[in-house]
Amino acid sequence: MRTPRVLAFATTLVVLLGACSSGGGSSPSAASSTGASRAPASAEASAPASQAAKAPIRIGSDDFYESKLMAEIYGQVLEANGYTVERKLGLGTREQRIPIMNAGQVDLVPEYVGSGLGFYDTTKISGDGAKNAAALQTALTAKQQTVLGISPGQDSNAFVVRKDTADTLHLTKMSDLAAVQTQLTWGLPSNCDANPLCSGALKLYGITYPPAKRSALGAGGVPMATALQGKAIDLAELCSTQPAIVQFGFVQLTDDKATQPAENIAPIVRDDYLAKVDKASFQALLDAASAKMTTEELTKLGVEIAVNNKDVVEVAKTWLAAQGLVK
């Protein structure tokens, strides 16, 4: 029973590019020049007559399953409430998607508030999702875009151990690691030395850096998760919604000093679109969906898509029905 799952896992080759925080990797300068100049052309024509209050919307996403899933969930909620939705999913990475959004080719995209903020200002990123969302809104106001309500769930950097390690060494939170650090082989990305979110965070937890036994593997990658499962390493840096965590029953250590950026998910909407609809009822629909999306739900849905090869549209539909968001 175990081997086919291991094989399926290995062959899926899911690499969650851009899904959880890389820290300092993005280029803030690229964003500012494009797009902001496009005035909301419809501003004067949008006296919201109640029939025109459900203007067709173009929804985009980044090019990995979790972003597509969130876009699909938002899209289906809107469709169920009478909106016409045009999907432009898989636009690329954040660096590629932001100019497309700024140029007005899509109206809504799902975004991770930590990394999304990091694109504009890495210095303001914190472990508090609401603060990240507020700071992101400050950066986006000039672009005439609005951040709607955030999900409780987040796809952030997560340090995880196997269940047996957690049980034997009584590990539940990052602070527990310092006492047993020499007994562990650490799976850390090779940029850890220079990354404050990695080596910096570990030092905050009282870990002597670099650890004596260490393997350099890509954070959140399949080899990292496979190496943890295969006991070549005892601790791995993964993404908190990575299917492997559920699949292999890994234990995610609580980041009790909030060293990692909070990566809650929220829809970003262009203001010129919001001017065409009844903003309060539009936002209420999407916020209700976001509010139900916990880290556990997000991980479970990820397993459905990336491991069980279910279709994103179907997974979104089933989840929305189960949550009572769409009848």
Next chain:
Amino acid sequence: MSDVIAFFLDPANWQGTSGIPNRLLEHLVISGAGILAATLIALPIGLYVGHTGRGAGIAINLANIGRAIPSYAMMVIPLPFTLLLAPVIGYPPDFGLKFLPIFLAMTFLAIPPLLVSTYAGLRSVDRELIEAGRGMGLRERQILARIEIPLASSIIVGGFRTATLQVIATATIGAILAGGGLGRFIFDGLSQGQSGYPSIYAGAILVSGLAIVVDLILSVVQQRLTPRALRKPRVSRPPRGARSTDGSPVPEGSTAR
């Protein structure tokens, strides 16, 4: 560019586990092991298929599937199994992560050029020579050892050179699985953004330098192994040992010895 020179001049980059000498050694070990294993598999099969002409289609096509699978996949697919087998067979899990999968991928990468060149080398031998050998009463094994292998050796070593070049270049991506080797300079550099460029360039220079040196050595070996009569005549100077009566270079493909 000056940063790259500075990288090479920094004594810290010449010492310890992550120093150039150790990484070079690791690179040679993983590449050498892969090529050795591939030779042990591909050479006997190639000789059998080439000599008998039996199963050529199957062997060549199977080997070529190996060419079609990207080396990265060839590393990651066996990874769960090499880790799973660690406690069963009793090697350290680290070996199952940093050596075995990379070794397997390098072996599969080197098999196709070796197998195809061995087969092609043997098939290129003039049928009349083999018939003449049979006529003289040589056994099949003697025909293989005394006629076919010597005449095919240059082509076989040519395949060996191709395989070696590919493996040395590709062993670089073993760094994805926390492996050692010169790929570490490239991957560690890549994950450090702008400041990692000197390390990336240095890694690339070292890998290509290693590949060129090894290829030069093998080209000398190939030259030596080629029967004199089959060596290409040099323009400037006739082959010193050519035994043709009038002193002119022996034409290529001539069977005179």
